Amino acid sequence: MAKAGDNARKALVDELNGVLADHLALYIKTKSFHWHVAGPRFHDLHLLFDTQATAIFAVVDLIAERVRKNDADTLTSIGAIAGRTKVKDQDKTSLSAEKMVAELRDDNAALVARLKKLKQLAGDAGDNATDGLLDDWTDQAEQRVWFLSQTLK
Known part of the structure; x- marks a missing residue:
């Protein structure tokens, strides 16, 4: 018979794995935008995306641990990540810089909301x-949202 604490822990682990998937998917998307950004703001956005991708990846191991x-077990494959993330794929390599920034801003804002939900589950x-x-x-994540939002002004 499962105890009430077991259900809380299961919900926590389930959402931790979701947040892990979001970080991995957001890392890949941010890195892809780093590689494909073009235009007059190339230099600044190329560096910003790289800095943000590095920061996102730095959290991955901590979440998995x-x-x-x-x-509990964590994600084991690209398929497991794809099945758990809420970050939408973006396969277009010719998005405008503004669309890249807006998409990353929105993805990071959604991640903030998910992290806040996770905080309640941890409690x-x-x-x-x-x-x-x-x-x-x-x-x-809030800092990334702020930087990206300010970039769009």
Whole structure:
């Protein structure tokens, strides 16, 4: 018979894996935009996208380790990532710089919302370590939203 805490932990791990998938998908999308951005703002956006991709990737291992520390399995393949992410694919390589920035802004804003949901789940599960890390991850995503939003003004 499952205990109430087991359900909270299962919900936490499920959403941690979703957030992990979002970070991996957002990393790939941001890196792709880094490679394909063109136009008069090329230099600045090329560097911004690279900086943001690096920051996103830096969180990936921490998220996966929180799943493992909760005695659960994490994502194992590209298919698992694709099945869990809420980040939409973007295969066009000729988007305008503004569309790239807007798309990344919106993806990061959606990630912020998902991280805030995860914070509640961490609290419900009594996972103080994940709860504490989420403040930093949320701040990083909010900073990306801010930078990208300011770039569009």
